[in-house]
Each structure stands twice: as structure tokens, then as C-alpha cells.
Amino acid sequence: MTAFTPTDRSRAKRLHQRAAYDRESIYPILDAGVVCHVGYSIDGQPYVTPTCYWREGDRLYWHGSSASRMLRQVKTGIPACLTVTHFDGLVLARSGFHSSINYRCVMAFGSAAEVSEKAEKSAALEAFVERLTPGRWAELRPMNDQELKATTVVAMEIEEASAKTRTGQPADDEEDYTLDVWAGVVPIRQITGTAEPDPKLKPGISQPSYLDHFDL
Amino acid sequence: MTAFTPTDRSRAKRLHQRAAYDRESIYPILDAGVVCHVGYSIDGQPYVTPTCYWREGDRLYWHGSSASRMLRQVKTGIPACLTVTHFDGLVLARSGFHSSINYRCVMAFGSAAEVSEKAEKSAALEAFVERLTPGRWAELRPMNDQELKATTVVAMEIEEASAKTRTGQPADDEEDYTLDVWAGVVPIRQITGTAEPDPKLKPGISQPSYLDHFDL
Numbered sequence: 111m112t113a114f115t116p117t118d119r120s121r122a123k124r125l126h127q128r129a130a131y132d133r134e135s136i137y138p139i140l141d142a143g144v145v146c147h148v149g150y151s152i153d154g155q156p157y158v159t160p161t162c163y164w165r166e167g168d169r170l171y172w173h174g175s176s177a178s179r180m181l182r183q184v185k186t187g188i189p190a191c192l193t194v195t196h197f198d199g200l201v202l203a204r205s206g207f208h209s210s211i212n213y214r215c216v217m218a219f220g221s222a223a224e225v226s227e228k229a230e231k232s233a234a235l236e237a238f239v240e241r242l243t244p245g246r247w248a249e250l251r252p253m254n255d256q257e258l259k260a261t262t263v264v265a266m267e268i269e270e271a272s273a274k275t276r277t278g279q280p281a282d283d284e285e286d287y288t289l290d291v292w293a294g295v296v297p298i299r300q301i302t303g304t305a306e307p308d309p310k311l312k313p314g315i316s317q318p319s320y321l322d323h324f325d326l
Numbered sequence: 327m328t329a330f331t332p333t334d335r336s337r338a339k340r341l342h343q344r345a346a347y348d349r350e351s352i353y354p355i356l357d358a359g360v361v362c363h364v365g366y367s368i369d370g371q372p373y374v375t376p377t378c379y380w381r382e383g384d385r386l387y388w389h390g391s392s393a394s395r396m397l398r399q400v401k402t403g404i405p406a407c408l409t410v411t412h413f414d415g416l417v418l419a420r421s422g423f424h425s426s427i428n429y430r431c432v433m434a435f436g437s438a439a440e441v442s443e444k445a446e447k448s449a450a451l452e453a454f455v456e457r458l459t460p461g462r463w464a465e466l467r468p469m470n471d472q473e474l475k476a477t478t479v480v481a482m483e484i485e486e487a488s489a490k491t492r493t494g495q496p497a498d499d500e501e502d503y504t505l506d507v508w509a510g511v512v513p514i515r516q517i518t519g520t521a522e523p524d525p526k527l528k529p530g531i532s533q534p535s536y537l538d539h540f541d542l
Contacts, residue, residue: 119371124393145413145427147363149374155335158365158374158409160431177340193374197361197516200458206451206466207473211361215376235422242416249507250422257423279524287526291465292534294527297519300413307510308495310503318508 111137119219120272128274133168135273139216140165140194144242148172149191150184157183163192164238170218171225171234173263181262185224190266192218200296203280204289210276212295218271222264234263243320327353335435336488344490349384351489355432356381356410360458364388365407366400373399379408380454386434387441387450389479397478401440406482408434416512419496420505426492428511434487438480450479459536 111133114120122129130136146163149156159180163172170192174181184190199212225231232253239247253261280293305321327349330336338345346352362379365372375396379388386408390397400406415428441447448469455463469477496509521537 123395124391144416145411145429147365147374147376147409147411149363149365149372149407151367151370151372154367155405155435156365156367156372156407158363158407158433160363160409160411160413160429162427175340179339189371191365191372191374193363193376195361195363195376197376200360200518202459202462204467205473206455206463206469207477209455209466211378213361213376217374219371239422239425243418246418247422250425251420251502251505251507253422257421261423279522279526286467288528289467290528290531291467292523292527292531292537294521294523296521296537298516299519300514300516302416303513303515305510305512306495307508310495311509312504312506315506315508321508321512 114268114270116270116272120217120270122272122274128276130273130275131271136216136271137165139196139214139273140170140218142196142214143194146172146192146194148180148184149193150180150188152183162238164241166237168268170266170268171238171263173235173238173261176260176262178262181264184222185262185264187221187223190220190222192266196300197298198277199298201276201280202293202296204282204286204291204293208280208282210280212276212278214273214275216271216273218266218268220266220269222266225263225265228258231258231263234265235261245320246318249318330484330486332486332488336433336486338488338490344492346489346491347487351491352432352487353381355412355430355489356386356434358412358430359410362388362408362410364396364400365409366396366404368399378454380457382453384484386482386484387454387479389451389454389477392476392478394478397480400438401478401480403437403439406436406438408482412516413514414493415514417492417496418509418512420498420502420507420509424496424498426496428492428494430489430491432487432489434482434484436482436485438482441479441481444474447474447479450481451477461534461536465534
């Protein structure tokens, strides 16, 4: 896979060794997430809105209520920035200065467009459901026209993107390793708990297999 | 505690029942997080940058390298949006339309200013360290002038903020409760793993008590 070509917009300004522009670095970080943060501006005022997203090739999708301010704005094609962050740990160094966090993040730049054609929109929503819970789309009560109308789906072709990653132990100043300070990493993980069936679940419905091996 | 007064900028456009503007709702969501997403614009191009933050009263702080583009921009006082999101679960309804996620999020609006006075800057960094790891600041090798200079701290007085929260089971259409579809919630949690001491840890240093009851 080739790399995205960074312009000044996505090129890392510091800690270049943590930055990457190739799809091999960027795709896995995007695909490991469910919730992203979408940035857009209205009259110079920035907004950062969390939302679910999914990826197909170089295209990022997200969706929501057609009444959503964020969707009404970004679907006009204004510049957008979609950021995905995984917080992986606290890095406790021997000095405050070298303390840090471990993380994986991607900033993706582009302009979104509405996916309005009915079949394409439905296929996009199916891809989202199937990504999280393979096999579930076929079980669900199909979406009706009113629901499809009330839902806006947008797609953003990634124009450029950068990944930034930090892993591992602190990198302290050489002379600080002799200090009597505990140093190390406190790992942070996002886990899924045991599924909680709806108390109104129809009797006789067993837990579907797509919930067996949830891995977010 | 009083509520923030929403203008069009922070007032929820839909699902009003999920929105709140009072500090009793907003502070706990802010205080439960470590990483936020800061939104700002340069020449109409929005950027969304993840960073650690902390709160004191109505003031949000964040920091980083003085070379950081984000910090160099926001410290000029341009409009900013700081968003904190906790992803709490997948809500699997009997239809795609009513499927959702459980979450707690806050969008806070304001303009940041640099904390440049040395004692105030150091106190802010101490507050950050102590918030995460109470007692650790006194253990650390003190910051030197060069490190303080290489670190930028900014503070943003919250002008307005809104919280949005979803909890609990799906709310399906009445007629869908008879369908043969599993429905419920898959809880998502952020947890801390067992601390991993730096292999270069000086022998004889035991794990500090502030790591015993980590709760993020």
C-alpha cells in the first residue's frame, strides 16, 4: 500500500519519529476504533463532535440524525478533520517532563459528501452494522423509508492523513535513572463487559454468536 | 452550582432530553477523563488534536511541547472547542434505526490563553500530576528552567458547555418487541491494567501507593 502525501496540514511538526503517513500504519488505527471526533467550523467557531464511524478503503463514513447540526454542516463539503485516538497507557517517567502517555491516533483530512442514493445509503449502514456485529444486519427489522430519510450518512475521501503513535517505557534523561523514583507504564485498555440483555427481550432468544468474541 | 447559559453554539439541536448545561452534569464528565480532543481552525481548516487535560473550577488546562502547532495556535486566543467523550456501550436495538451507543460527553467552548508566569505554570503542571497520581509530584525530579520553557501550558475559561448522555437499554418501536431479534447493551469500559515497572527501574524501589487504586 502506498502512503498519503503529507502537506503542511498533516505533516507532524515535532516528534517526527512518532509520525507515519502510510496506509499500513493508518488503517489499523482507524479500524480499531468505533467513536471518532469530527471537527468542523461555522463562521470561525470550531466544533468537535464525537460520533461512530467506519472505513472502506480511503473513505471514512459516519452517520446520524438528519437534524444533527454536525451532519447538516459537514455534508455541505466544508473542510473537516476526523480524529481517532486510542489511549493506551500512562507513561510515568522520573521527571514530569518525560512523563507522557502511550497512544495511537490518526488525523484524517478531507471534505464529506452526503450518501443520498437509497441503495448506497442502505449498503453503507449495513457495512457499519456488519463491521461491529457480523451477521446482525440480516436479523434486524429492515429500515423503512421514513427511517432512511431521518438518517444522514456522509462519506469523506481521505485527502491526507497522519498517524502518531507512542509505545513503551519512559525515555528518561540518563542521569535520572539513578533517582529513587518509580517509573513505568500503567496500561489503559478499552474492554467490553458481559452483554446485558434487554429485560424486555422476547423469551427464547439466545445470545447471538457475534457477541461471543467482541474485541474493541 | 449554577448552569452555563447555552447560546446557539452549545444548545443541543436534537434529543434535548439527553442534554444538560449545569455544572453538576458537566464537571463529573470532564473529571472522569484524561484525554480530550481540542478543535481549532487555521484559515478555515479545522484540526482536532487529542491531548491530556485537567480542570479547576470553570477552567480547563492542557499542555505540551512549546513546538506543538495546536498549542502555538490556541494560545493566541482563537476560538476553541474542547470535547471529552466516554464511550460506555453499544446499544443493540431490534432495528438499525434505534441502535445507538451509550456515552457521556461534554463540549466546552472558549478561548485559551497561555499560562506563562513561572510559578503559576509549575503549579498547573503539579495539579495535573497530582490529579492522576496523588503524591507523585514531590517524588519527581523537579522541572528545570529549560524544561519549563519547552513546555507550554494553556488555560481556557469555559464560556459555555453542554453535556450529552445516553444510558440504558434500547428504546424500540412498540411493535418491534415481538421480533425474534436479540437486543441489549454491550458495556464498554476503559480499565487500567497492572502497572509495568520500567526494566531500568533502580533496584529496591517499590510500587507507590498511588498506583494501588487507579480508577480511570
